[in-house]
Amino acid sequence: MNLYESIFTRKSTRDFTATPLSESKIDELRGFIENVPPLLPDAAISYKIVGPEGVKGMGVPKAPHYILISAPPQVLRNTCAGFLFQHAELFLYAEGYATRWLGMLKSKEQDKNFVIGMAFGEPAKPEHRTIEEFDRKPLTEIAQGNDPRIEAARLAPSGLNGQPWYFITENESIHVYQKQKIGGVLGLAYKMMDLDVGIALCHLAVASEELGRSFHFSITESAPKTPGGFLYLGTVK
Ligand SMILES: Cc1cc2nc3c(=O)[nH]c(=O)nc-3n(C[C@H](O)[C@H](O)[C@H](O)COP(=O)(O)O)c2cc1C
Incomplete structure (x- = not known):
């Protein structure tokens, strides 16, 4: 895969x-992470891999x-972190973890x-699903x-599963927006919507690569009017 x-x-x-990945698989993961092109050229995101004691x-x-x-304060810090480590997430799935x-x-x-953190390892039972089994908003809502x-x-x-994103296509570009609040009692305390959009941007980048399209993310002055309740984050060209 x-x-x-x-x-x-x-x-x-x-x-x-409880079975750990081999040292060589962890090294492969590190090598993969180091080679992911960052969302923004100056993104400075670091990470550690630890066991349960950490x-x-x-x-x-x-x-x-x-x-x-980890990442020090910077432009779109959480979005850049979500973008980078969703690549790692997809890599791990592709390898059967x-x-x-x-x-x-x-x-x-x-x-x-x-x-933020992420757990990974061998699943106790296979974790796969069909598109119909994804609990997601329809395209028309996003x-x-x-x-x-x-x-x-x-x-x-x-x-x-707040899916706090919105996309507006214009010619070859996709303008990307982040919802400012997600619903529900738990949603009131949830503050990682910008990171979530970084995850969605990773999926856009991977799809761009697969479909032979370019992927350059930048912040432009000429994005369409921001939909109510959302923030403009940037544009994929
Ligand atoms: C930024 C972020 C934070 C999350 N935090 C938690 C968490 O604290 N505990 C948990 O069990 N799942 C957490 N999740 C997992 C989500 O609940 C899960 O990704 C979502 O329900 C969609 O399901 P799926 O990943 O199987 O597609 C988090 C996911 C993201 C992207």
Whole structure:
């Protein structure tokens, strides 16, 4: 399976075996992460891979490995982090492993630049699904215009499955917007919508690569009017 195919079958798990990945597989993952082109050229995102002894937090599933993602304050910090590590998520699925982004996870070591974590390892049972089994909003609720790459973004995971994104296509460009609030009691406390949109942008980038289209993300002055309740984040050209 390649990254693009993972988009259409992946599923998060909370149920991992205790079996760690081999050293060589972890090295492969590190090599993969180091080669992902950043969303913005100056993005400075770092990470550590730790075991269960390195993490704490409410409701954190037991897994053999966790990625702890850190980044100092910078433009679209969370969006750049979501973009980079969703690539890692798809890589792990493509290799037969499973993952879960974890907004509730904290690093045991003090880290003032900590952004978010992700659990990964071997799933206790295979984690795959068909497109019909994805619980996602229809395209008409998240996009104006037609671009086959938006279907890949539609299937992206997000915290509380809030799917806080909106896309407007214009010629060859896709303008990208982030919802300012997601609904529900838990949604009131949820603040990672910008990271979620970075995850969806990763799916757009992977779809662009697969379909032979370019992917350059930038912030332009001439984006269409921002839909009510959303923020303009940038444009894919
Ligand atoms: C930014 C982010 C934070 C998340 N935080 C948690 C979490 O704290 N606990 C949890 O069990 N799942 C968490 N999830 C997993 C989502 O609930 C899950 O991705 C979503 O329901 C969609 O399901 P899927 O990943 O199987 O497509 C998080 C996902 C994202 C993207």
